[in-house]
Amino acid sequence: DAGITQSPRYKITETGRQVTLMCHQTWSHSYMFWYRQDLGHGLRLIYYSAAADITDKGEVPDGYVVSRSKTENFPLTLESATRSQTSVYFCASSATGSASYEQYFGPGTRLTVT
């Protein structure tokens, strides 16, 4: 039971490069989420998706692009990485959009932009 996985776990990239972080879940959950976690801050929502081909912005979407062609995958792309995007990125999934449902988090990707 793999659950929710992220790849790569660690990534170093240069300013201006494009980088894609992958997220895969095996539960067929409808909802998927991308968060970033920075020191001294709570997790902040970047984008979420309610189903395949349905995505919407969260609290901090600027500089990021998402897609969801298949229910199980939800990649996050930084089109032109900046140092301010150095962070730990977490993907999460939930069976529905109801607030009473649990969100399950992946192990995270630590991204460093030099």
Next chain:
Amino acid sequence: KNQVEQSPQSLIILEGKNCTLQCNYTVSPFSNLRWYKQDTGRGPVSLTIMTFSENTKSNGRYTATLDADTKQSSLHITASQLSDSASYICVVSAAGGYNKLIFGAGTRLAVHP
């Protein structure tokens, strides 16, 4: 503005001792409050979830309380173990929409032998 504030930021206790972590929130409309444990290098894992009508919920040595009137919650850890060393995050879910979660910055707990 929806906010979740936690205190203290960090805490060191000796193995076997108890501790209590605090959470204050201003989130509307409120749906539920969750406590997550996040080990270093891992994603958050849910410990408890409480709705408006619940004021106490336990999960083993973890006991969460909720006072919806004062918008405060606490997480009490009993007989701490070294494996309790982690960050504990208070999260409030807002009603409506897409399972919107508002995260506190967390309390980093270190349990020393």
